[in-house]
Amino acid sequence: MSHLDQVLAKIDADLEVSLNRLFRWLEVPSISTDPAYKDHCRAAGQWLAEELKNIGIDASLRETGGHPAVVAHAKGEGKLRALFYGHYDVQPVDPLDLWDRAPFEPSIITLPDGRKAISARGAADDKGQVLTFVEACRAWKAVTGSLPINITFLVEGAEEDGSKFLPEFIEANKDELKADVALVCDTNMWNQDTPQITSSLRGMVYEEVIVRCADRDLHSGQFGGAARNPIHVLSKIIAAIHDESGRITIKGFYDGVPETPPEVLEQWRGLGLGEAEFLGPIGLKHSAGETDRMLIEQVQSRPTCDVNGIIGGYTGEGTKTVIAAEARCKISFRLVGDQDPEKISANFQAFVRERIPADCSVEFIKHKGSRALALPHDFPALVAARSALRDEWDKDPIVIGSGGSIPVGGDFKRILGLDTLFAGFGLDDDRIHSPNEKYDLKSFHKGTRSWARILAALAE
Amino acid sequence: MSHLDQVLAKIDADLEVSLNRLFRWLEVPSISTDPAYKDHCRAAGQWLAEELKNIGIDASLRETGGHPAVVAHAKGEGKLRALFYGHYDVQPVDPLDLWDRAPFEPSIITLPDGRKAISARGAADDKGQVLTFVEACRAWKAVTGSLPINITFLVEGAEEDGSKFLPEFIEANKDELKADVALVCDTNMWNQDTPQITSSLRGMVYEEVIVRCADRDLHSGQFGGAARNPIHVLSKIIAAIHDESGRITIKGFYDGVPETPPEVLEQWRGLGLGEAEFLGPIGLKHSAGETDRMLIEQVQSRPTCDVNGIIGGYTGEGTKTVIAAEARCKISFRLVGDQDPEKISANFQAFVRERIPADCSVEFIKHKGSRALALPHDFPALVAARSALRDEWDKDPIVIGSGGSIPVGGDFKRILGLDTLFAGFGLDDDRIHSPNEKYDLKSFHKGTRSWARILAALAE
Numbered sequence: 062m063s064h065l066d067q068v069l070a071k072i073d074a075d076l077e078v079s080l081n082r083l084f085r086w087l088e089v090p091s092i093s094t095d096p097a098y099k100d101h102c103r104a105a106g107q108w109l110a111e112e113l114k115n116i117g118i119d120a121s122l123r124e125t126g127g128h129p130a131v132v133a134h135a136k137g138e139g140k141l142r143a144l145f146y147g148h149y150d151v152q153p154v155d156p157l158d159l160w161d162r163a164p165f166e167p168s169i170i171t172l173p174d175g176r177k178a179i180s181a182r183g184a185a186d187d188k189g190q191v192l193t194f195v196e197a198c199r200a201w202k203a204v205t206g207s208l209p210i211n212i213t214f215l216v217e218g219a220e221e222d223g224s225k226f227l228p229e230f231i232e233a234n235k236d237e238l239k240a241d242v243a244l245v246c247d248t249n250m251w252n253q254d255t256p257q258i259t260s261s262l263r264g265m266v267y268e269e270v271i272v273r274c275a276d277r278d279l280h281s282g283q284f285g286g287a288a289r290n291p292i293h294v295l296s297k298i299i300a301a302i303h304d305e306s307g308r309i310t311i312k313g314f315y316d317g318v319p320e321t322p323p324e325v326l327e328q329w330r331g332l333g334l335g336e337a338e339f340l341g342p343i344g345l346k347h348s349a350g351e352t353d354r355m356l357i358e359q360v361q362s363r364p365t366c367d368v369n370g371i372i373g374g375y376t377g378e379g380t381k382t383v384i385a386a387e388a389r390c391k392i393s394f395r396l397v398g399d400q401d402p403e404k405i406s407a408n409f410q411a412f413v414r415e416r417i418p419a420d421c422s423v424e425f426i427k428h429k430g431s432r433a434l435a436l437p438h439d440f441p442a443l444v445a446a447r448s449a450l451r452d453e454w455d456k457d458p459i460v461i462g463s464g465g466s467i468p469v470g471g472d473f474k475r476i477l478g479l480d481t482l483f484a485g486f487g488l489d490d491d492r493i494h495s496p497n498e499k500y501d502l503k504s505f506h507k508g509t510r511s512w513a514r515i516l517a518a519l520a521e
Numbered sequence: 522m523s524h525l526d527q528v529l530a531k532i533d534a535d536l537e538v539s540l541n542r543l544f545r546w547l548e549v550p551s552i553s554t555d556p557a558y559k560d561h562c563r564a565a566g567q568w569l570a571e572e573l574k575n576i577g578i579d580a581s582l583r584e585t586g587g588h589p590a591v592v593a594h595a596k597g598e599g600k601l602r603a604l605f606y607g608h609y610d611v612q613p614v615d616p617l618d619l620w621d622r623a624p625f626e627p628s629i630i631t632l633p634d635g636r637k638a639i640s641a642r643g644a645a646d647d648k649g650q651v652l653t654f655v656e657a658c659r660a661w662k663a664v665t666g667s668l669p670i671n672i673t674f675l676v677e678g679a680e681e682d683g684s685k686f687l688p689e690f691i692e693a694n695k696d697e698l699k700a701d702v703a704l705v706c707d708t709n710m711w712n713q714d715t716p717q718i719t720s721s722l723r724g725m726v727y728e729e730v731i732v733r734c735a736d737r738d739l740h741s742g743q744f745g746g747a748a749r750n751p752i753h754v755l756s757k758i759i760a761a762i763h764d765e766s767g768r769i770t771i772k773g774f775y776d777g778v779p780e781t782p783p784e785v786l787e788q789w790r791g792l793g794l795g796e797a798e799f800l801g802p803i804g805l806k807h808s809a810g811e812t813d814r815m816l817i818e819q820v821q822s823r824p825t826c827d828v829n830g831i832i833g834g835y836t837g838e839g840t841k842t843v844i845a846a847e848a849r850c851k852i853s854f855r856l857v858g859d860q861d862p863e864k865i866s867a868n869f870q871a872f873v874r875e876r877i878p879a880d881c882s883v884e885f886i887k888h889k890g891s892r893a894l895a896l897p898h899d900f901p902a903l904v905a906a907r908s909a910l911r912d913e914w915d916k917d918p919i920v921i922g923s924g925g926s927i928p929v930g931g932d933f934k935r936i937l938g939l940d941t942l943f944a945g946f947g948l949d950d951d952r953i954h955s956p957n958e959k960y961d962l963k964s965f966h967k968g969t970r971s972w973a974r975i976l977a978a979l980a981e
Contacts, residue, residue: 263742265842267840267842274805275800275803275804275805276803276804277803277804279803281825281827281829281853281855282723282855282923283820284803284820285820285825285827285853285855286810286811286819286820286823286825286855287799287800287808287809287810287816287819287820288800288803288805288808288809289805289807289809290809290827290828292759292828292830292831292850293759293760293762293763293827293828295756296755296756296757296759296760296828296831297756297759297760299752299753299756299757299760300753300756300757300759300760300761301760302753303753339747340735340747340748343735343736343737343739343744343748344735344736344737344880345734345735345748345749345880346879346880347749347878347879347880348747348748349747349748349749349750349878350746350747351746356747359746359747360743360744360745360746360747363746365741365745365746367741367745367750367753367842367844368750368752368753368756368833368834369741369834369835369840369841369842369843369844369845370752370833370834370835370836370841370843370845371752371756371831371832371833371834371836371848372831372832372833372836373828373830373831373832374828374829374830374831374851375829375830375851376830376831376832376849376851379888380727380829380851380853380888380889381829381830381851382725382727382827382829382853383829383830384827384829385829385830388831389836390752391834391835391836391840391841393741393745393840393842395741395742395745395746418807418809419806419807420804420805420806420807428839428840429840463742
């Protein structure tokens with residue numbers, strides 16, 4: 062019996078105790094955004110540090126500007142150094158009356174289709190996922206007394222609060238956190254049976270635009286026809302962002318957008334992600350993106366722009382004949398490849414300014430800017446993880462981009478020069494951030510086994 | 522001394538008692554929109570009915586679906602029958618802390634430039650204006666024992682609540698309210714020294730548009746690029762309504778829009794209403810309407826379209842990467858001449874529907890529709906009133922259209938076939954609907970004298 066087989070057998074045998082450990086962690090209401098739970102956050106971090114120490118890993122709670130971070134170091138057999146990242150904090154639980162069970166009293170539930178799952182706030186996001194990695198390490202330690210590779214743990218306590226102090230912390234501990242690859246377990250599987258590696262993340266530019274015309278709200282009977290209406294101005298700007306073919310018309314917007322290699326496109330085509338499958342569940346039939354791109358490209362490999370909110374004038378019941386003094390919108394761009402957030406922000410602002418009539422004004426509030434991230438398709442850790450996941454799930458993992466943005470990947474790249482492999486076992490129906498969050502038992506069990514295999518594969 | 526001169530002398534002599542009467546009326550808080558003031562509304566109506574009876578006019582309080590209306594009939598010497606309309610209800614007074622004086626404790630104040638004014642809620646809108654007419658009638662009765670013409674009074678108690686039951690009441694009392702001309706005292710002067718007759722009112726179409734795409738709010742990271750964004754759809758629709766020259770592009774929109782006669786345009790040009798005068802006070806410099814029209818045309822004789830409100834997606838603090846399920850706007854059209862509100866509403870809805878993508882939907886909420894009104898420039902009552910006002914103010918009255926809409930004029934036209942002459946003595950700084958409403962003492966005094974003259978002129 063190989064070491065790996067012994068490790069996997071140990072994981073199977075210990076599932077019950079592993080679950081019990083997870084339950085103890087889930088009982089700690091580590092809500093990072095609510096100051097009332099400050100001590101609970103620290104307690105959740107402390108719990109993890111103790112568990113790591115129990116495995117024989119040198120762990121401590123480290124102060125940041127906010128909730129403390131757990132940092133731990135474990136020497137392994139191989140030369141590779143991995144930085145594992147996760148978070149021990151959880152989302153708030155309100156509205157509490159929509160929960161079927163108390164959010165901090167974890168239990169095993171049976172879903173309507175027979176699946177078993179762990180019900181609790183944080184079960185999937187991210188305590189359950191973090192523990193798949195920790196329990197894999199525990200099994201390796203138990204069987205071999207060591208780990209296949211060197212691992213540094215960085216498990217923070219403020220991810221749900223925007224990881225405000227994390228970049229600063231990484232910067233301050235640059236040398237200590239140095240590694241060859243980052244591993245993050247905070248993403249989803251393709252479906253219940255198919256693992257997924259998220260090999261790219263779109264970047265983001267998020268801006269707020271405020272158009273102001275007259276210095277007060279006006280009566281449209283008195284001024285209508287002569288006074289500039291900021292809602293019209295803003296609508297014209299929004300309308301001009303996309304052309305007829307769905308392309309974004311902002312100058313230089315597509316600079317740095319790579320073409321997906323034909324063989325990858327071929328694999329995507331094979332996934333059969335059609336409009337019916339993807340849009341049907343949300344009540345739509347026709348994709349609205351660039352007309353010359355497959356739907357899967359539209360949502361994963363192409364940059365996009367969406368107005369996320371707009372408001373101006375009278376929005377209550379009934380009527381009011383007002384010409385508003387201002388109108389505002391929030392607008393975000395998802396970036397890919399080498400698109401430069403600074404340049405896109407500047408070009409977008411210029412695009413808007415060009416369309417602001419003579420005596421109106423515009424104000425911008427810049428909320429976010431981050432570059433897209435992408436692993437090369439032949440990145441060694443990616444290749445190793447693919448084969449390990451294939452072994453565990455009997456299915457080739459889907460290697461795919463995520464439409465979303467996970468800022469920590471950008472921090473690792475920028476500060477540590479590190480590429481990140483995102484592998485996680487969440488499912489689309491986990492209801493993270495919502496009432497009745499759950500994490501499939503299968504995700505927890507086979508997730509732990511998957512990490513045991515990935516650690517072995519990374520050592521080769 | 523002619524009868525008219527005696528009447529004018531009587532008005533001058535009785536100014537103090539007239540003012541006292543107005544104060545008694547202003548003390549009644551007849552706020553029509555607030556059910557708590559229901560009895561006060563009735564009391565304000567009752568007060569007027571009693572005053573009319575005191576003058577010897579047959580008056581009574583008549584039930585409607587809402588607050589009662591005062592209806593009165595007075596036989597006069599001449600053959601002409603006029604229907605006088607006004608309202609005894611007032612706007613709410615909140616925010617109360619912005620008032621310098623108690624809103625229902627009327628007093629005479631001195632404005633910074635030395636003008637004397639009556640301070641109270643309803644002083645200008647509309648109790649003070651209504652009483653100019655009543656006191657003119659009182660003086661005629663006192664001097665001659667009769668009135669120059671036959672007058673029916675219709676003074677309602679729910680104008681500030683949208684006159685919801687008025688059309689029904691007019692319909693039900695059609696024969697009783699029959700007349701040759703309607704007189705309304707609820708409008709403004711051109712400026713402190715120059716009287717004004719409002720000879721036309723723009724009509725209105727007011728619609729709410731709700732565009733729906735997906736059946737729920739979406740995460741823009743997951744669906745951005747493929748899912749249709751209703752804010753974009755709505756913005757494109759709004760952007761398409763006006764062309765480069767400011768013209769409205771909806772099919773048939775300009776059908777029935779008359780050209781203003783050259784001599785009237787000439788008079789308007791002479792008014793010197795430039796961008797600096799009109800737009801300067803609201804912080805603008807450049808008029809935004811049809812590029813081939815004078816500003817005064819843009820706001821008075823041309824039809825317009827304004828989006829009065831828009832909302833969709835996330836509008837709170839910070840960011841949320843959401844693609845909204847719906848976006849909505851409120852949009853109003855001001856109509857002139859013979860523009861047909863029904864046709865414009867239908868063509869607008871078709872215009873929107875043509876721009877709704879395949880699997881999105883649109884809902885319309887139709888709020889209002891009314892035709893524009895215009896007195897022929899040679900309308901006898903208009904000619905008579907012009908000369909009477911010229912005699913009183915030593916200035917030719919400005920005969921002009923109003924950009925606003927006064928629905929009662931439409932009701933009189935539609936139900937009674939009656940043209941309406943709007944003559945009033947309010948000023949732009951009267952702060953109607955706002956804290957510190959006032960009515961100039963000069964408006965009250967010379968307004969009463971003006972009506973005395975107009976009644977005489979109408980009898981000729």
